[in-house]
Amino acid sequence: MAAMSPSERRLQKELMSLMKEPPPGVTVDGDQASQNLTLWTVHMEGVPGTLYEGEKFVLQFKFTNKYPFDSPEVTFIGNNIPIHPHVYSNGHICLSILTDDWSPALSVQSVCLSIVSMLSSCKEKKRPPDNSFYVKTCNKNPKKTKWWYHDDSV
């Protein structure tokens, strides 16, 4: 077997710990991820007692070979994209740690927890105000978007 690159080594370690001790409501598709370490599918359940209780979401993580120096590309995929002021209807997420505030000390697990908490603290289910314009004009890769972070409260 060829020697693993540093990014593969790190992804392998993250995958193992995420499968062993997943945060509540979060499950990673381990088979798919171990076949292709650069593309992960993570299933997420709406936290009981929040607006998203009982809903199921699917997140996709794409990694480059520069990971963790390069942030992962994270989007919601599938039929159920959460209705949230920071989530566009094409699945793109406006979250600073996914671009400007990314740090290699963050991980798939910490990104998942941030998204869970972003959803859980939502007070009103609605799309971002610029949703229709953004979805029409944006790049396929959310990391190419110059985000204007709306607020820090949600």
Place this chain on the structure above:
Amino acid sequence: MMKTEDPKDLITFSENLKDLLQSNTKLMQSVESDLIDVEILDEIKDIVIYGNAGVYFGKTLRDIKIVIEDDELRKHELYLQYKGPKKLLITTVKLPRSSMHNQEYGCIKDIIETFRQNVIELARYFYELENMDQSCTIMEPVNQSFKDDYRRIFLDDRTWLHVEVTPEGLATNIHLVGVSEQWHNKLQAGLLNWDHDKNIVDNIMTIFDLSQFPQPSSKQLDQHKMDIEENSTENSVVCGICLCSDLPDASGLPLPLCQNPSCGVYYHRSCLYQWLVACAGNRPPAFGVANGGCPTCLQPITCSEKDN
């Protein structure tokens, strides 16, 4: 040897015979590849009888280990391989930068003589390393041996002192691992007064004004012991960036490079440097020292490309 009891028929018998012949051929081959000549066996016998060195065989008769003792009863090891008559290749010498490594010798006596001469010349070197190992808490290397010519001494939980020892037993390339103003100022002032007539441990104690060496708390020591026991498994200190303990391409364990006492995340120097340079737009920093924020606690942090 041959199992010929009740050969039920001729086929079973011939199969047994075939197996036996095959296994015997294998046996013959492995014996042959193990053989060494009589001359060297006689030589080894002499050495063992006169007792000036220990001779041990490894997996085969061709893998030979030689152990000699110095005046202080420290044991020193050397490994060689028998390549043919009068062809003995030194594979490992447990001494720093030994010139014997990878050399071929004609007989074992020559090897022992050269080895002993080397060991005698390194007497001061052994003494200094041994003295450091006994007086200080050594953070690196994890399993200290005379083959490693450096020690990293615990000063506090963020700061270690790196000392290298020359074959003559003199300290060199002394510097701090971790950035601490307090230790740094003392070191800068003290290095000018280094007294080569005194041993390294005494010099370090004078520089930092110590009556005894600082020791990690029992918890830290436990953690460190676990690191030693399980060098690359889950319990060892991992780098906050690559999540590994050992790097495939570079030697060295993760270090306490962040000076924020409530952070406590270790990084490989190369990982942290790569991140800080990437944050600064991938421009190589002036003097090889990158600045930025700690990836974990975001406090200001500096990191030099090379280990000083």
